[in-house]
Amino acid sequence: MPLTEEQLERYKRNLLLPELGEAGQEKLLSSRVLVVGTGGLGSPVTYYLAAAGVGKMGLVDSDRVDLSNLQRQILHFTRDLGSLKVDSAARKLGELNPDIHIVTYPYRLDRENIGPLVSEYELIILCVDNFETRLLVNETCIRQGKPLIEAGVLGWDGMMLTVLPGKSACYQCLFPDIPQGIPPASTSGLLGVLPGVMGILQATEAIKVLLGAGRLLTDRLLLYDALEMSFREIAVKRNPHCPACGYKRNQE
Secondary structure: OOOOHHHHHHOHHHHOOOOOHHHHHHHHHOOEEEEEOOOOOHHHHHHHHHHHOOOEEEEEOOOEOOHHHHHOOOOOOHHHOOOEHHHHHHHHHHHHOOOOEEEEEOOOOOOOOHHHHHHOOOEEEEOOOOHHHHHHHHHHHHHHOOOEEEEEEEEOEEEEEEEOOOOOOOHHHHOOOOOOOOOOHHHOOEOOOHHHHHHHHHHHHHHHHHHOOOOOOEOEEEEEEOOOOEEEEEEOOOOOOOOOOOOOHHHO
16 A cells, blocks of 8 residues: 555655665555563564554563563553553554554463464564563464564673574574573563663564565574673574474474
8 A cells, every 4th residue: 555645754764765665664564563572672672663664563461560660661651550561552652653553462472372373473573581481482483484583681681583484593492491590580680771772673673574674683693791882693503403493303
């Protein structure tokens, strides 16, 4: 569908990018993205994707806004205390851009509900702080062939990885099992701006995936050290025996 005059004005800085243009903007407006987690990472991810004109966004989060969230979860305000995070987020995103359609899922993902939900979307962005959900989402995306953008933050450090099922290493190629000895997020320190840095990178990568533009962060783990203000990459190879994506796992 051609862009309206209002859309031409709203997205005109996007339209000036040769990698995007009107065709790319129309693609964004017709895209469907599921964001799992609307906290520290999910706040900048959803805000920038809404601003960019991603047409449909699903928001998954069972939590309510707590005072301790406001140090880093910039989509939620003091007036939102006690509200479901997905409702708080949906209000802000709708005010920012009425072009987009927001669907809220105020529950935790499990093996019963995740399959039908993921099947409705073309790209999944993982913004959670627990390994169980990470492994579950990773396995489901591999099974359904859905691209996945994963990030994590702790202390002063962030990490990010993009997964293209059947083509690149997945999260379980890195972590086949739940790592031991990592303190729970609720008792760990976290620099408030760090999720903002990593979430914006996730949003950038999401736009590239949707447009088919640029080089993606596949087979590479991006590490950010805020104290040193440094980025580095670690090459990640697809594990043929990976419990999620390994092509030799069924031969064992």
